[in-house]
Amino acid sequence: MVRVTKSVLFLVAISAVLVGMAQNTSDKLKKEQSRLEDKIANTKSLLAKSKTNTNASLNELRVIENQIAYRERLLSNYDDQIRGAEMTVQLKEEQIIELTDKVELLKEQYKKLLVYAYKHRNKYGKMMYIFTSDSYNEARKRNKYIQRLSDHQLKQFLVIIQNQNLIKEEITTIDKERKYKLEVIDEKKRERVLIAKDKKKKEKVYQKFKLEEQKILAKLKKEERQKQILRDKISAAIREEVAAAEAKRMKALAAEKAARDKAEAAGKPITTTKPSITIAETKEVALVGKNFEGNRGKLPWPVDKGNITEKFGKNPHPTLKNVYTNNRGIDISAPKNAQVRCVFEGEVTSVLNIPGAGKVIIIKHGNYRTVYSNLQDTYVKAGSKVTTKKIIGSLLSKNGETMSVVHFEVHKVSGNSVVCLNPTLWVAH
Secondary structure (H helix, E strand, O other): OHHHHHHHHHHHHHHHHHHHHHHHHHHHHHHHHHHHHHHHHHHHHHHHOOOOOOOOOHHHHHHHHHHHHHHHHHHHHHHHHHHHHHHHHHHHHHHHHHHHHHHHHHHHHHHHHHHHHHHOOOOOOHHHHHHOOOOHHHHHHHHHHHHHHHHHHHHHHHHHHHHHHHHHHHHHHHHHHHHHHHHHHHHHHHHHHHHHHHHHHHHHHHHHHHHOHHHHHHHHHHHHHHHHHHHHHHHHHHHHHHHHHHHHHHHHHHHHHHHHHHHHHHOOOOOOOOOOOOOOOOHHHHHHHHHHHHOOOOEOOOOOOOEEEEOOEEEEOOOOOOOEEEEOOEEEEEEOOOEEEOOOOEEEEEEEEEOOOEEEEEEEEOOEEEEEEEEEEEOOOOOOEEOOOOEEEEEOOOOOOOEEEEEEEEEEEEOOEEEEEOHHHOEOO
């Protein structure tokens, strides 16, 4: 009987571990589901105003492609959740069978014990078992043993019955969840059909672009020239800032040396003070830099709602074959004239106005810089202190387009060099 009890406890423990692992996986899948649904809601919102627009932009085509990709990943996510639920149901059903077998075995043991005790109640009853002890202490031990055995068997039955009821309830819940997931998958499939129709509609615009490849190529070259001007301006602004800070530091060091030399000449005690004017030397700025670095992957987006339509690095053109663009940041398509916000506290170092490319804001966070381009209006100026999510400007809009695009960059200043980083690794997803 002890072996039966141990095997039951072992079964329950193993099942609990497996169910716990399945639950952790299910929780992760549900979090991923929620994230994908938010992305889909975002792309749907961006595309809502362009459904009647026959002059859809390339960015809108990119948003549609992203939306389809999100939907396919969501469908896959639901498939995984259903498979996980089915595995959990199967595990619990097997557990019920095992527990039922153990219960039947215990019942059979109880039955035999009761029958034996009834047939031999005069000679071999509990009292006789106790009275036939060789000593008082042995009689006490036998009495406690009988009590413990009876209590243990009763508790074991209650645990098994409780587990059976709990498992049945959980299976009912999982069955309901599985049916719900199937219904949701059907709904998502219907939405996928709708987005496929949207894609077909946009395909007409795509074909139009294909017919105008020469114009698009000429426009692309013009945009690339503007981007190069933008890159040069941003790089120059950061280098000038770093050079100015270094010149200020050297000036302070020279003034300190002059004061020291003067004190030596006059025979006065020499006092040395460490200048705290360089970018990386002030405690406040250094702390901001460390906090910025510590929030890698957690920074808010530069716009409240948006979709990345051009990634960092090399990007294939959506309609021109074997044509690529090189991006030093990321381009985020957002609602027309959307407000732009600072992704982390810092200080505005530059506000640039670049013809054909709108305005640019550069903000320093210790040894890091964030760059916000393609702005129409700016609400800050050089020297302004800004906080996380503070609105710093609004996006430029193009005629006939229903979206605006913010170009966002992240740089790290290391000595006299400036390294361009991938912003996708810094913002939250």
